[in-house]
Each structure stands twice: as structure tokens, then as C-alpha cells.
Amino acid sequence: MSEGVKHLSDYETGTRYRATVVSSERITEESAAEEVREIVLDVDREDFAYDLGQSIGVVVPGEDSFGDHHHFRLYSVADLPERGADDRPRIKICVRRCFYVDEYSGERYPGVASNFLCDRRSGDSFLITGPFGPPFELPEDPDADLILIGSGTGIAPFRVFVKQLYRNVPERRGRVWLFHGARTGLEMIYRNDAVDDFVQYYDRDTFEAFEAFSPRPSWGERIAWDGAIRERGEQLWEMLGDPRTRVYVAGLEQMLEELDEVFAELAGSDKEWERRKAELRAGGRWVELVY
Ligand SMILES: Cc1cc2nc3c(=O)[nH]c(=O)nc-3n(C[C@H](O)[C@H](O)[C@H](O)COP(=O)(O)OP(=O)(O)OC[C@H]3O[C@@H](n4cnc5c(N)ncnc54)[C@H](O)[C@@H]3O)c2cc1C
Numbered sequence: 001m002s003e004g005v006k007h008l009s010d011y012e013t014g015t016r017y018r019a020t021v022v023s024s025e026r027i028t029e030e031s032a033a034e035e036v037r038e039i040v041l042d043v044d045r046e047d048f049a050y051d052l053g054q055s056i057g058v059v060v061p062g063e064d065s066f067g068d069h070h071h072f073r074l075y076s077v078a079d080l081p082e083r084g085a086d087d088r089p090r091i092k093i094c095v096r097r098c099f100y101v102d103e104y105s106g107e108r109y110p111g112v113a114s115n116f117l118c119d120r121r122s123g124d125s126f127l128i129t130g131p132f133g134p135p136f137e138l139p140e141d142p143d144a145d146l147i148l149i150g151s152g153t154g155i156a157p158f159r160v161f162v163k164q165l166y167r168n169v170p171e172r173r174g175r176v177w178l179f180h181g182a183r184t185g186l187e188m189i190y191r192n193d194a195v196d197d198f199v200q201y202y203d204r205d206t207f208e209a210f211e212a213f214s215p216r217p218s219w220g221e222r223i224a225w226d227g228a229i230r231e232r233g234e235q236l237w238e239m240l241g242d243p244r245t246r247v248y249v250a251g252l253e254q255m256l257e258e259l260d261e262v263f264a265e266l267a268g269s270d271k272e273w274e275r276r277k278a279e280l281r282a283g284g285r286w287v288e289l290v291y
Helices: 112-119 152-168 225-231 233-241 254-267 270-282
Strands: 017-026 036-043 055-061 070-076 089-096 099-101 108-110 125-132 146-151 176-181 207-212 246-251 286-290
Touching: 036 112, 055 112, 070 089, 070 112, 070 125, 070 152, 089 112, 089 152, 108 112, 146 152, 146 233, 146 254, 152 176, 152 246, 152 286, 176 225, 207 225, 225 233, 225 254, 233 254, 246 254, 254 270, 254 286, 270 286
Parallel strands: 146 176, 146 246, 176 207, 246 286
Antiparallel strands: 017 036, 017 125, 036 089, 055 070, 055 125, 099 108
């Protein structure tokens, strides 16, 4: 599934329903430059059901590039479903407050949807659609290993995926290797001092988490995946060689290029990695959720 190749205008947004904010909490530390909030929503649709890895569409007021009077954006569902007020479906999303920098003027404009969402407070409501996107499938074989590579808010669908695996799939024995990328430790979500969701799995023999940061974040340098990945290169390559292993990648699209460079090193050449990745993709063993 590469959600990145589907254009936003291809989504069916006609069926909309109301979501009411139950709470909105900042989950990056106050000292971090980036603001990411976890927003809890009660959904006015009794039969709202989503699968792991899917996103909701948010329809907010504002012009979009097609001159429409609404602005449509997608957000991954970041937790297992619960029941909220009046037994309505309750979901969580995590939203990074985004800004768009005009490449000619250098001026910084607030992103419409993310700022709208980050400014909502409990009791506010807005329209949502979906859920959308092919789900993250659990391998049928309980011994299959999973390699999860997420950066920034791309960690959100993995938070719910890992929770599901360790809570609700007791027969699983395969390893879960989580590679978690962020520009700095302060921008790491669900694994910082404010909220550390993954800490509960550290004592599981099968779970391991590895971090990757940008060496010079204030210079806009990219995340150095090579340290975390190269250090375990041999083992990773071995895991990829097992036909049961699946790799899920989620986050900003630019991470694909960064990962290609590191994996090409493990493969021995760009060409060999290209071939191998195409094979993994075709077999549904390399799955991307990028934006
Ligand atoms: C399948 C899918 C799932 C997504 N899940 C999430 C999610 O769980 N949480 C989330 O915050 N966003 C997520 N996004 C991105 C989200 O849909 C919006 O693109 C984002 O919030 C910016 O929208 P905007 O209207 O505020 O600003 P825009 O004007 O559309 O964009 C502002 C700028 O921010 C950049 N940008 C967009 N998203 C991010 C991001 N997450 N981190 C860093 N820079 C970004 C854009 O490239 C642009 O330069 C997802 C996108 C897709 C396609």
C-alpha cells in the first residue's frame, strides 16, 4: 500500500460525520521546538470501525488548492478504539502543528488543517470522513518478525500496532524491531519523558526499539538512520531473508530516500537493493505509509 501515491482529491469525502474533542494534550516536551498534540475524539457514528494503520479524513474550513471551501487532510488513528460518551466510538489522533515555508519569499504560513486541529479544545467539534487506507496486516505466522520504521508522527500507527500485538495476540512469538526516527530526542513522540508508551514492552523478549536522530537538527539535517540500521545490518539482512518477515515504514516521504541509501549499503549496491525492495513490495512484505 503506498498511500503516498494516492492524491487527496481521490478520496471520497462526501460522507461526513461529527467528531467532538474530549481532550487535547501536548505530547512533545514544552522545551521542544515542535508541538505535537494527542487529540481524543468521540465520533458521532455508531458503526465507525477502522483497522490498524488506517487514517481518518478531517474536513476543516478553508480554501484548498482546488478553490473548494474546505480543506481535507488525513491523520492516522493512534490508539485502539474505545467507547466514550453515550457509548460513542472514541479514537485518538496525534497531530504535529505544521508550517509551510514559501520557497520564494521565505515566509512561514501556518498549515490550515494541523493548526485548526491543534487549536481545538475540549467540547469543540468538526467534521471527519473515512476511515481510509489499506490496513497493516498481521502476519498469520506467529513466528514472523516485524520491522517497523517510523519517523515523526509516522510513529502513531505503530503505537497502536504494537499495542494490538502485545495485548491481543498472545500466540505471537516473532520479534518486533522498532526503528524510531526524530530530529531530536525532544521531538520523539510516545517515547519521551512526557509520554513513554513503548516502555511497557521493553521487558518483552521479542521487542526492541532503536533510535535515530538528526546530527545537526538546527541545520535541517536529515535523520541519520545509518547508525541505528547499520549497527544491526547483518541481523536485519538475515531477517529480511526470511520470507515471513514484514517491514512497515511510516512518516514523511523523504525518509524513503534516506532508507534506500542505508539499505543499499546492506544489499551491496543500489541496484541490488532496488531489486530486493521491488521483490519485498510485490510480496506485500515492504509496506509504506508515507506523506
Ligand atoms: C495517510 C496519511 C496519514 C497522515 N497521518 C498524520 C498523522 O498521524 N499526524 C500528522 O500530524 N500528520 C499526518 N499526515 C499529514 C497531514 O495529513 C497533513 O498533511 C499535515 O497535518 C499538514 O496539513 P496542513 O493543512 O496543516 O498544512 P499544509 O499546508 O498541507 O502543509 C504544511 C507543511 O507541513 C509539511 N508536513 C505535512 N505533514 C507533516 C508532518 N506530519 N510532519 C512534518 N511536516 C509535515 C508539508 O509538507 C508542508 O510543507 C498524514 C498524511 C497522510 C497522507
